Amino acid sequence: MLHKLYGLRIPIVFSTAMLALISIALLFTLPPTLGTLAPALVDSDNTVCRVLSDGSSECYPMIFQATHEFQPIRPEQQLPKGLHIRINVATGLKEAKLVSSTETEGEPESMAVALSGSDQVVASNQDKTIQLQSKPDEFTIDHGRNDAPIAAESVQKEAVKKTGVTGDINKPVLIHRPDGETHASTHGVGLGTHQLSAFDLTLKELQSHPNHTTLMRILDHLDNVVSQIDYGIDFAKSEYGIPALLDLMRGDDLEVREHAVLIISSAMSNNPQAQEAASRFGLIYELWKLFELQTDLVHQKRFFSAFGVTIRSNVKAILSFSDDNGFKGLSKMVAYFKRNRLPELIKIRILSLFGDMIDPDMFTTHDSKSDAPVSSIHTASADTIKEWCKICSVNWSGTYTTPYKEARDRGMQLLQKQGLCPS
Template sequence: MQILVLLASVLILASLQKSVATETDNKTSEFVATKEWQVIAEGQAIPKGLHVRINLQTGLKEAKLLDESERGTALQSQPEDQDQDQNQQLEDNEPLALDYKPDIIEESLRRVKEQKKSYAELRKAYKEFQKNFRTDGELIVQLIDQYRNFSKTPLLESQMRSKLDCLENLEYLLHQIDNALLFIDNGGLDDVLLPIVVNDTSVPLRVSAMRVLGSLASNNPKAQIKVFEKNFGSHLAQILMSSGNAGEISAALHAFGALLRKFPLAQQRLLSTSGTQALVKVLQSPEVELRGKAKVVTLISDLVLEKRSVLEASKDANEAASTMAQYVLLEFEPWLQSQGYCPAVDHVMAKDFMHLLEQPEVVEQFATALETTEDLCIATWSQSSGLRHALLTIRNRYANSKDEYRLEVAHILAKLCERLFNKPKHTEL
């Protein structure tokens, strides 16, 4: 029995020695490639022209013979002069050894700490932003108070810039209906705009204030009522009659139009007195440029069309009786006629038509106004050789243009000339 045990021990020991010897031989012997992937032992040489890869699951190098379909596309073993570069690429793709892992953990922890610090800084910055954040309402109240403080001290050049900046910010904010009403409720009309429009001698300030006024009154019925009650309409009409500054006239027209549009009571009160006179006065003024006069005829045309559309719509809809009564009482066209609107437009077109040739958008504004008020002024305009000459000259010039917009305006003028002068075939001057 002991002999058998001893014999078995000798056989096992021999087998183990053979296994170790075989493994050692494989590590030092040349790699024998097949069509299957085989692990490349540490330090084992491999022949050229094999397909070599790193097994991403085990982290070991493997190689096999190239298939025909892989030639030219697979990663192959390189010649000896490129072995160093290839080995470097393989090393770069190898998984990190165990002794590198603590460094990775430390680096990760460091980055996490940095991210936490950045996040804390973001929270702090956000809290500072919240402290400085202001709603539109808070900004409006702040700007009103700021302007009140300005008015308590003598006007300096630096304060002029600050005042203009304040008004510019208000013009932007007051386009919104709620913001405009908040401005009015906090005394903005009385403490900011009214003193500038009525008493201030600075033209830039008056221009900015009237732009703010136009901004808050546009399409805002409640604001229109407040502006009307403060008698801004009369002050604006006075500026239109007395000013020779193009910017001031433009701003006043903007505010005046914002107050009057879709507000028949204001139209009745203002246009029956100084309002219509002021508009015609701008048309007659030699100091006002054509673009300013075009804004006047556009406003007049809009107000005439507004009344007509309301009266026409009332035939098919149940309009409020009070609104209808206010428009019925409006006699804007007779007021225009009595103030000399028809000859004023005739004079502008006859005198300045050469300047209109290069301003087709202004020509279109005048053409629209001529169409709108044609019935009112046809007796004057149909007999005006100067107006006829101006319209035909502009029409002929635009009709020979290649510009589509000019061609459209020429078409409008042709129809207008046909109605006014009843000579549709006349093309020669």
């Protein structure tokens, strides 16, 4: 009986083991679309193997094999100390090479972004520093420099001394761009003397008419930092930054023009102190005049967005722009709105901003008789108000989308609320 029982059990156990082996074998022989292989696996011989999107695989050393030429750093690779690292702006890939005899070897945590030709550096986050080098066409991250004068802790101490605000300098902050994009940033409050000096030199570099490659790299750098509140403020306070970008926005290079206006948007967005500092350059007037000159939809959107983030929620700027004894901004907006073949998207944005500009709830000034809030629309002439009433009327000619009608109706409600248009 036992013999029969064991005779029955042995084949069953054997079959189960075989099935397990077969299952494991199938798992590693299935196509990538069916298997569950990790994106990168470290092999026993210190190599990294990856399954690519097309189903093929590649293997390379786990330790980066540096030479005297820049090579791309592969996923999961480990870097030896003291390498020269850069971001290839053409490919977006991080590259590394051996440090040459003319470069200083140091700790791998100390990194620098090369921008121009100054010995001063701007301390950024996590001991990374922005450095200006002499080679005009080189924009690199130098791995191994040990001459960074200000570490993150020093920046934080300077911030507390300057603002009285304490906080984690490495705490991630979500930066919401005016164009709708959101990216993470780490930033401490306040810049020290060395950072301010070098940052000013970077801005001054814009006025030296660098070649196109160097110019675009400087603009790339500025776009990355001015969305952070204190860099935005110092950018607006600089004697070089806004005038240089206004000159670039008046130029013929469409790529440079678009990049420059995006930097303005980033610096001014949700930054009242930067908006106030920029007012001495007449920024809102210059942005409006530049907006009027744009002929393609992309640049119309970019310039109107920059104008909008600079003036929206900025009561002083709204009143200054709207004053009928000054720039006559609301009158200019009417004239622009009535242009032939103006894209509906731009009309919607103008109507939306117009509603924000005349909303009495935004204003702290009051009528002495009724104690009611007084909005910017009261600075406009009677003819200008009449034109806005026509534009916001349902009888305005044309067939429009729901977003247009909603922006138009809001404008009319705000005008009627202040007794400026017939009900």
